Amino acid sequence: MFANTPEPPYYAVIFTSQRTAGDDGYADTAERMVALAVQQPGFLGVESARGTDGAGITVSYWASEDAIAAWRQHTEHSLAREQGRQHWYSQFSVRVAKVERAYGMCPQGARP
């Protein structure tokens, strides 16, 4: 769950979404997108949570705006986003933000 990101600055893409009912291929594609994202240059990590009401937040972390733009243009990711708009989400928002500082509390002295 916790992304082991480097010292700031880096970028965060905050994706807030409301899922529609039913799976309709969502789970497989979501898993595939994470597997693909991990392979992209500049990918730093991802954190995700979704409640039983279908409201979810996924935050992915990236080294640069260029890395975000390249991932956005990835063909398979573009197709998945289109399916998301058409089938999987009734509403979503995307915010791109520059992380300026970070801290936390970890078990066993690991850093956030």
Place this chain on the structure above:
Amino acid sequence: MFANTPEPPYYAVIFTSQRTAGDDGYADTAERMVALAVQQPGFLGVESARGTDGAGITVSYWASEDAIAAWRQHTEHSLAREQGRQHWYSQFSVRVAKVERAYGMCPQGARP
């Protein structure tokens, strides 16, 4: 769930956490903190999701770094954070980020 934030730039505080077992006063305090946050100068909105595994993400949005600092120094919020560290969370991370752009898909033409 969806925060009706203004045009960027503004700030996001990304709080990722793992809850311990049991409530132990958590739900009441969480509700109270949202009610208090809404009253703070510069508060723009909050979005939150937590899965059945206890992993959660809360993103609050603020007009400025000063607004974030003032909320952080609020006495009741400081006491709640201390209880969080001691009782409610086994791990958490906080990232403060400047939102540079935002877009989304809304039902009924509302904006993200």
